[in-house]
Amino acid sequence: MYERYLSAASTYAHSVDHLFILIAVLVGFWLIAAETMMFVLIFKFRAKPGRPTQYITGEEKHLKRWITIPHALVLICDLFIIVGAISVWYNIKQNFPVADETVRVIGQQWAWSFQQAGPDGVMDTLDDIRSVGELHVKVDTTYHFDLISRDVVHSFAVPAFRLKQDALPGRTITGWFRPNKVGTYDIQCTQMCGLGHGLMAGRIIVETPQDHAAWLLRNTNPAVAGVPPAAPSATPNANATMAEVRR
Amino acid sequence: MSTHATVGTHMGHDEPGMFKKYFWSTDHKVIAMQYLFTGMAMALIGGFFAYVFRMQLGFPNHNVPGYGLVTPGRYNALVTMHGSIMIFWVAMPVLIAAFGNFLIPLMVGCDDMAFPRINRLSYQIFLFSAILLLSSFLVKGGAFGGAWTAYPPLSANGAYNLTPLGSVLWLVAVALEFVAFLLGGINFTVTVMNSRAPGMKMYDIPLVIWMIVLASVIFMASAGPLIAGAVMLLFDQTMSTGFYDPTRGGDPLLWQHLFWFFGHPEVYVVLLPAMGIVAEVIAVFARKKIFGYKTVLYTTWAVGFLSFVVWAHHQFVAGIDPRMANIFSITTLMISVPITEMIFLYIATLYGGSITLDTPMLWALGFIAEFLIGGVTGIFLGSSGTDIYLHDTYFVIAHFHYTFVPIAIIAVFAGITFWYPKMFGTMLNETLGKIHFWGTVIPFNFIFIPLFITGTAGDQRRVYSYAQFAEQSRPALQHLRTTSTIALLVMLSFQFVFLINFFWSLRNGKKAGPNPWRSATLEWTVPSPPPHGNFAELPTVYRGPYEYGLPGRVEDFAPQNVPD
Numbered sequence: 001m002y003e004r005y006l007s008a009a010s011t012y013a014h015s016v017d018h019l020f021i022l023i024a025v026l027v028g029f030w031l032i033a034a035e036t037m038m039f040v041l042i043f044k045f046r047a048k049p050g051r052p053t054q055y056i057t058g059e060e061k062h063l064k065r066w067i068t069i070p071h072a073l074v075l076i077c078d079l080f081i082i083v084g085a086i087s088v089w090y091n092i093k094q095n096f097p098v099a100d101e102t103v104r105v106i107g108q109q110w111a112w113s114f115q116q117a118g119p120d121g122v123m124d125t126l127d128d129i130r131s132v133g134e135l136h137v138k139v140d141t142t143y144h145f146d147l148i149s150r151d152v153v154h155s156f157a158v159p160a161f162r163l164k165q166d167a168l169p170g171r172t173i174t175g176w177f178r179p180n181k182v183g184t185y186d187i188q189c190t191q192m193c194g195l196g197h198g199l200m201a202g203r204i205i206v207e208t209p210q211d212h213a214a215w216l217l218r219n220t221n222p223a224v225a226g227v228p229p230a231a232p233s234a235t236p237n238a239n240a241t242m243a244e245v246r247r
Numbered sequence: 248m249s250t251h252a253t254v255g256t257h258m259g260h261d262e263p264g265m266f267k268k269y270f271w272s273t274d275h276k277v278i279a280m281q282y283l284f285t286g287m288a289m290a291l292i293g294g295f296f297a298y299v300f301r302m303q304l305g306f307p308n309h310n311v312p313g314y315g316l317v318t319p320g321r322y323n324a325l326v327t328m329h330g331s332i333m334i335f336w337v338a339m340p341v342l343i344a345a346f347g348n349f350l351i352p353l354m355v356g357c358d359d360m361a362f363p364r365i366n367r368l369s370y371q372i373f374l375f376s377a378i379l380l381l382s383s384f385l386v387k388g389g390a391f392g393g394a395w396t397a398y399p400p401l402s403a404n405g406a407y408n409l410t411p412l413g414s415v416l417w418l419v420a421v422a423l424e425f426v427a428f429l430l431g432g433i434n435f436t437v438t439v440m441n442s443r444a445p446g447m448k449m450y451d452i453p454l455v456i457w458m459i460v461l462a463s464v465i466f467m468a469s470a471g472p473l474i475a476g477a478v479m480l481l482f483d484q485t486m487s488t489g490f491y492d493p494t495r496g497g498d499p500l501l502w503q504h505l506f507w508f509f510g511h512p513e514v515y516v517v518l519l520p521a522m523g524i525v526a527e528v529i530a531v532f533a534r535k536k537i538f539g540y541k542t543v544l545y546t547t548w549a550v551g552f553l554s555f556v557v558w559a560h561h562q563f564v565a566g567i568d569p570r571m572a573n574i575f576s577i578t579t580l581m582i583s584v585p586i587t588e589m590i591f592l593y594i595a596t597l598y599g600g601s602i603t604l605d606t607p608m609l610w611a612l613g614f615i616a617e618f619l620i621g622g623v624t625g626i627f628l629g630s631s632g633t634d635i636y637l638h639d640t641y642f643v644i645a646h647f648h649y650t651f652v653p654i655a656i657i658a659v660f661a662g663i664t665f666w667y668p669k670m671f672g673t674m675l676n677e678t679l680g681k682i683h684f685w686g687t688v689i690p691f692n693f694i695f696i697p698l699f700i701t702g703t704a705g706d707q708r709r710v711y712s713y714a715q716f717a718e719q720s721r722p723a724l725q726h727l728r729t730t731s732t733i734a735l736l737v738m739l740s741f742q743f744v745f746l747i748n749f750f751w752s753l754r755n756g757k758k759a760g761p762n763p764w765r766s767a768t769l770e771w772t773v774p775s776p777p778p779h780g781n782f783a784e785l786p787t788v789y790r791g792p793y794e795y796g797l798p799g800r801v802e803d804f805a806p807q808n809v810p811d
Contacts, residue, residue: 016632020636034619037594038612041597041598042604042612047534047601047602047603053795053796053803054600055795055796055798058536067542071584074584078583084630085630090573152401155564157707159636163636166566168493171493171566186718190640190708194409195320198322198710
C-alpha cells in the first residue's frame, strides 16, 4: 500500500508494510465499530418528550457483558499485534543475517558521510572509499552498517528500506539492510540536529553488481590497496566521490 | 482585612480592593481565572506559531503574512516553542490548574483550597515561567530550536544549537513551570483528601475531581526525574559539566530516559482531566448515571500505573538495547486495554439516556469520536515493528495531535462551555457555540488526515523544506501539505467566533441562575458566579454525583446535597 507513494527497496520493507496492514485492519474494525455504536446510540436515545431516562448503574450483568466481551476481544487483537510487532522487530533489529559487506555511516552537522572498504575488502585501510552524501551499494547484498555520530544525535533513515536508527555520539550502533531493487533513494536525518536539520539529506544508490564494480574502480587508487593508513585520524579525503557536500 | 488563614472563615469579609481581588488573590476561583486567561493567551501565541510554520510547509519560501520569511533557524524555534507552549503553558494550566482550581472546592463542597497561599504562589511562578519562555525570543541567538524534547548534546552545547541563551531560558522556564505544578498538585490532592463535605465518600467524588487528583499524583511522581535531569542539563549548558557529553563519560541517552519517564505519563496527566470533564458533560446531557462509575475509576488507576512503564516506546530506534523494545511494545499495547474500556464505558453511558445536543455535549461527543482516532493510530507506533518506519514522521505528528487536540482543545471547550454559566453567571450563545464547534472539528480532521498520509509516505518531522528530498518533494505530497495548511487557517479563523461569543456573553448573555443544566453535583447548588467563600452554608452529601433518571421523582435527578 505504500508503493503508491514510496517504493519498497529492501528485503524487510514488505514485512513492515504487512504489519502496518494487519494493524490497520484490526484497529480499523474497532474504530468503525466504536464510532458506529456511538452514533447509533446518540440517534436512538435522543431526548423525546414522554420517554423517561432509564436508570442504569452499569452493574447489571446483561448490560455489563456489552463491555466485557469487546474488552476481551480487544485484548486478543492486541496479542496478535504484539506477536507481529515483535517478529518484525526481531528480524530487523535483533537477528542480523551474515554480512556480505560492511559500511560505516557517519552523521555530523549537517551531512551524512560513508566509508566502505576498497578492493582489498578491509576497512580502515588507505584504499577505503569515503563519500559524502551518497552511498553506493550493490543490489541483493547484505550490508551491515556501523553508525556513528561526530556531534549531536542524528537519525539514519532510509524510507524506501523502512530503515531508521538513531546515531549517538560516543557509540557505534550496528544494523543491517539488504537492498533488493536497483534505484536511487533518499536518506533522511529524522532527529532534530540543529539549524541545518532540514538540509541533512543524502542518497543511497542501489546498483547492479556490474555498475557497482565500475563505480568501485573509478573511485579507488590501486596503489594503496592493502596498505594500512599511517595516521588514521589524518587520512585525507582523497578518494571522495563527486557527491557534493550539502551545507 | 483581618488576619485569617483558617479554612471556613472567608465568609462575611470586606470586599478586597481591585488589585488584591484580581492579582493578589488567594481565592481559588480567581486563581482559576488567572490560569484560564493566561492559558488562553498562550494558546493564541502557540496557535500563531502553528500558523507561521504551517504556512511555510504549505507554501514554501513565501513571506508569511504577519511574520515574514521563515528561515531554518526560525522554523526550528517556532516548532519547538509551539510544542512546549501547547503542552506546558496551555494544556497543563487550563486542564489541570484552571479546572482543578475552579472545580475542586466547588465540587467537593468546601470554601477554598487547603493551601490558598501556595496556590497563589503556584500561579505567580507559572506566570513568571511563561514570561521567561517568551523572552527567549528577544535574546541574542533567538529562542531555542532543538525540539521540545531537547535531546542533548544539541541542547547542552551552544556550539551545536547556536542558541546558547535561548536554550538556557527554555530549560529554566520549563523547570519553573514544573515547580508551579508541583505546588498545585500537592494542593489539589490535599484538598480533595481532606476538605470534602461531610458525607462525601471516596466513591461519591465526581469523576473530574478524581481524574484531576490522579493526574496530579502521576505528575508529581514523574516530574522528579525530569527536574533532576533538567538541573544536570542546565549544568551542562552553563557550567561545562559533562552529564550528557559522551566525550567526558556522560551519556546522551540518560536525558532521553529521564525526559520520557516524565514525558509519557504527561500524556495521561493531561488526558485524565479531559476524560473527567467529558464524563461530567455526558452524564448531564444524556441524563444518565455514568455506566460503571467504579470501573471507570479502576481503569483510570490501571492507566496511571501502566503509564509509568511505557516510556521507552519513544526510544525504540534511539539506540537502546533492541531487546528492551519488545518489553515496551507489550506494555504499550497493554495500556490500550484500560483506555479502550474507559471509552466503551463512556459510549455505554449514552444507552438508555435522553440525549440533548447542547454545545457542551457536542464537544464532549466530539472528544470521544476524535480521540478514538488518536488512540487507535497509537497502536501503529507502539508496535515496535512499524515504529521503525513511522518514528519521527508526520504519522507521529498526526497521531498525537489526534490525542492532544481532543484533550487540550475539544475537551477544554466542553469544559468551558459547560461551566461558563457557573464561572460568569451568564449563558453562552448556543448558535455561535455550534458554529464554533463545527468550524473547529471539521477543519481539524482536514489538517491531520493529510498528515497521516504524508507520514506514511515518509515525511520526516521538524524539516522546514522538503526541497532536498526527492521522494518527499513530489507534487502529490505537497498538495496534501497545502490542504493541511488551508484547513488550519479555517480552524484558526473560527476561533474568533469563540472569542466573540466568550466576551459578548459576559455582559449580554442570558442570566444563568444557579443550575441551568439541571446537574446533580455540588457546584450547581451555589449562585452563579459563586461568591467568595462559595457556600453560604457548607453542604452535606447524601449520594453519588450522577443520580439522573431516578424513577418516581418530580425532577429527573437528585442533587448530591439533598436528603432523601
